[in-house]
Amino acid sequence: MSATQSSETTEKPAASGNGERAVPTRGPGPSGGPGLGRGPASFMAGQSTEKALDFKGSGRRFLTLLAPQRLFVIGALLTAAVSVGLSVVGPKVLGNATDLIFSGIVSHDLPAGVTKEEVIAGLRARGDNTIADMFAAMNIVPGQGIDFTAVGRVLMIVLGLYVLASIFSLIQGRLTASIVQRSVFDLREQVEAKFARLPLSYFDRQPRGEVLSRVTNDIDNLAQSLQQTLGQLIASLLTIVGVLTMMFVISPLLALLALVSVPISVFVAAKVGKRAQPQFIKQWRTTGQLNGHIEEMYTGHSLVKVFGRREEAQKTFEEHNETLYNASFRAQFISGLIQPAMMFIGNVNYVLIAVVGALRVSSGSLSLGDVQAFIQYSRQFSQPITQVASMANLLQSGVASAERVFALLDADEQEPDPADPVRQPKVTGKVEFDHVSFRYSPDTPLIEDLSLSVEPGQTVAIVGPTGAGKTTLVNLLMRFYEIDSGRIVLDGVDIADMTREDLRAKTGMVLQDAWLFGGTIAENIAYGAPDATPEKICEAARATHVDRFVRTLPDGYETIIDDEGDNVSAGEKQLITVARAFLAEPAILILDEATSSVDTRTEVLIQRAMNSLRQGRTSFVIAHRLSTIRDADLILVMESGRIVEQGTHTALLDAGGAYARLYAAQFAEAVVEVD
Template sequence: MSGHGPGPRGPGMGPGMAPAQKSLHFGDSLRRLIGELRPERAWMVLVVVLGAGSVFLQVLGPKLLGDATNIVFNGVVGKMLPEGVSKAQAIAGLRAAGQDQVAQMVSGMDVVPGQGIDFGALGTTVLVVLAVYAAAAVLGWGQGFILAHVVQRTGYRLRRDVQAKIDRLSLSHLDSQARGDTLSRVTNDIDNVTQSLQQTLSQLIVSLLTVVGVLGMMFYLSWQLALIALVTVPLSAWLTMTIAKRAQPHFVAQWKSTGDLGGQVEEAFTGHELVTAFNSQDAFATAFTEENERLYRASFRAQFISGTIMPSMAFVSNLNYVLVAVVGGLRVASGALTLGEVQAFIQYSRQFSQPLAQLASMANLVQSGVASAERIFELMDAEEEAPDPVPGARPAAVRGRVEFQDVSFRYEPDTPLIENLDLVVEPGQTVAVVGPTGAGKTTLVNLIMRFYEIDSGRILLDGVDTRTMTRADLRDQIGMVLQDTWLFQGTIAENIAFGRDGATDAEVELAGRATSVERFVHSLPDGYGTVIDDEGGGVSTGEKQLITIARAFLSDPQILILDEATSSVDTRTEVLVQQAMNALRQGRTSFVIAHRLSTIRDADVILVMEEGRIVEKGTHAELLEARGAYARLYESQFAAPVVEET
């Protein structure tokens, strides 16, 4: 397409070219990601309440199990003491027998000499424990159910907002980005964010509440043992932060490479025929392999470095376990604690270490999720099109008069393209725009559509500056048929009806008859109901072009833009396409961009553009007689077709 602006990097991006490394603003991106949960505040409060209830019951469990252990142990020891004496007498007897350490231990126990295990109390305690754990499980299930809804609704809003953002982005921004990378942000990165939120939010809430609850119980049982358990916390925190800091840049590189690789795959698939035709499979394979290697290295480093957090935390947890077990055993022997209390404390120390380890293991998930979130936010923060005026101006009556007044435009600030262009197109005229590749032909019609904003001057539609109109009002008056046909997966009737909301079957068929679609559609199995895919499978290139012309016919625009609409069809099909376009142009102002000069001989005005300027203007006969740039183009096509410009 001639005159096109800077486009996305293709395979020429170059094997071995390293992806740009974007600095990560982890804290800002994390806060912004958490802010995406703001609409779910009420549900998040309920999630915390359910989590707190579940954690409270789970924390209560070891204490109750410790009581059960005490019932059993007290019964065993009590049975060993002489029946009929008091506890004090039994202790005195043990001391008299030289068993001072046993006497010290019994003094801290609730025993009745000669009495065995109280199975009634034991059964009641076990039933209470089972009920507590069952209730904790129910509350945990409810928390998970609500949290899943919260996270998925957040993902839904992110996808909705990103799609809306893409609709507001300027064409110049989208042209400067690889499509595969943009698709990766909308799909892979949002999926990664929702998975990270799902896996971390629940663990984060439960782990934090567990740490608080367990710590409270540990201090309740023994403040000395609690302080010993806390000794390892600073070491755990330091290890986690050090490892996470080293892993974060590799997560950024991982998701950047994922987007780049997606761009390469998308280009290879969409251009598969050309890649094969030019025997470029090896070049693509080489570029793919190098990008795949880059992704492998970044992913390996990110996962390996962050994966060392859990083994490190396990070592610290075991160290803590040893200290608690040794000191706790000594305190049982001294009678300062019961066996059940030490058992409960050891369970609490495990429970205390486990959420700390979970918090540490979440570091890689959080880092990966934040890296993806930053890529999403980068897209969300991209510069948008200038907002439409409110209310937008509208011509009193749209007749199709288009006027360029001293218009200048350039894609790059230091590369002039269109400078001080003046042009008047009267209603109903057919204006053909010709010229070499890069002359600015397609740019001219893109400016009419406001796909790009002009740098200076004015473009008027029936006397109204198009910049004072809303884009929707402006584009409602314009129909386009492009060289690259675009069809979506659906029936032929649905593809034609895309031109106007609410079109009836009769209107679709009328458009089909007017644009020669009728000639081939009845030979298909289901006629207008025949399903075609997004690549137009099942119909030829020319037939696809006729469908797009029928779509434009149905939209009934006052201004028509035909951009190289016949460049990719054979001569016989070109006649059909030309007839369809002639029917479409009746009574409309038309801009026709063409390299095949034979297709625009009947144009009312032919504009010859070179380097963004109109160098010649007139009818076909007038321009041939002038023996200027148009005559040279015409003669180059018909005198030497082997070098026909493409």
């Protein structure tokens, strides 16, 4: 079964919902999405217009992505807490080694045989009260040197603490990686499932490159932002809490002094981050626009060259590229100001702590080891603040990308299938349109009060000028779009009471623009019947005259076709899609200019094959070349969404109406071409 987009554009709406407005096509070259039939692709090949106005709301939703991984999150928090706790205790224990070394040096220079109290009393007697106060706070033994055994024991304890902290940090890193990758895995599945629920009109409104950018670039950026910030953010916040606690234990005065830098840091980070946020939003929006333009120019590069629009396409690319460069530069530059500002504030705070700490040591209020530990803590305290601030650019970039993905997930969905659908194991193919009305845009009527009855096995040809509603008619039958009023009935059952999958499983479709995917010719033919045997595939290929050119290929049916099908001709691509419909054996067959890309001889052969295929099946044939539908059981002539004539080829010619005028115009054109 093949389903590709029609080339007609006049039946498409000029506006769209979801808060997105139609804009002119971005640049030269063809545009349009992969959608089936008609939609607003010709009007909406332009830019994405969403804006990130609810940054906090998007940020909270950004974090809800982690909710399904709550057990891993708890594990990451616990391991991070243990790792940070062990790391925080390290400087305090290491300060004991400093005290042992300093006390040993001082004790070695003091005369042996006297007590600590006698030394202090002698210093006070000489008026050296500052040194006496410092010695009073130290554990000195006059005449004894450094106790290296005790120092070694302390260093081994510190080494053990840091080794254990590293082990728990590794475990936390592994858990964080699992959290991020599982969350992004779930997000990609949500996006894929969302695609199945989106109406065709959504893809008609969005340039294909823009949609691809959200699914690839934005999700990848979201994953990268989570990976780089989640683990570090947890560790940094826990480090701030742990270090602050130890700082108050050592010296409340110095701790309060260190806290002075916090509100200053928060103020600076908030101001800079607020200026960087719009630039990140613009960066990722422009990335989607640039990808959309590149995708359009690449898929239509032949037409761009043929019509001499390469320079204009290049100019459009340069404009988008320049905009992206400026937005990216500003975003990175502005957010990059945070870290040096935080480092400056931290260094000033470090100097203040060092000066006040030295005064406290000289007064005997603190030991040298405690001051050393506090200075280490002050660096540990300012470092996570700086890290959290420097993560602002990653977080803003990630949330900007997340918001674009959320906009996709929040897009209006097609009406759900009925809760208790009607199942039809087998259908005969009786189709009725009962007072059907439909319009793409609320202000522009297209099909109004259309009624039609098609008996099983009949071949119905639909003709009319471009934009008359021919392809729209079959798109409504396939439920690619929902009708505004009336109903469409298949074998007495309203198709709205059936699931879309069940309805479409009974239908084969071959459209004007052949669609092939990257794979072998055999796989492309078997797309609508994946369980088909090689014999069945060859049988369908022979019936549609695919076999004759496949046999000339070196690898036969195993020949690989690229994504665009550029290694086979347009006519051969069309033949493969016809073979695909043959193999699916549908109850209803839809042919939308299915033979427009083949030569006259092949068209005759396909028409003969179609005659056998249509036996016992209801067929809808949309054709511009009226010579191909002479044998149709019923010919419908449409104009402006209405059926203005219906009958057989002969009867319509005899009537001398719209069909006769169309036929005469084609005949006259053919005569002119011959002349």
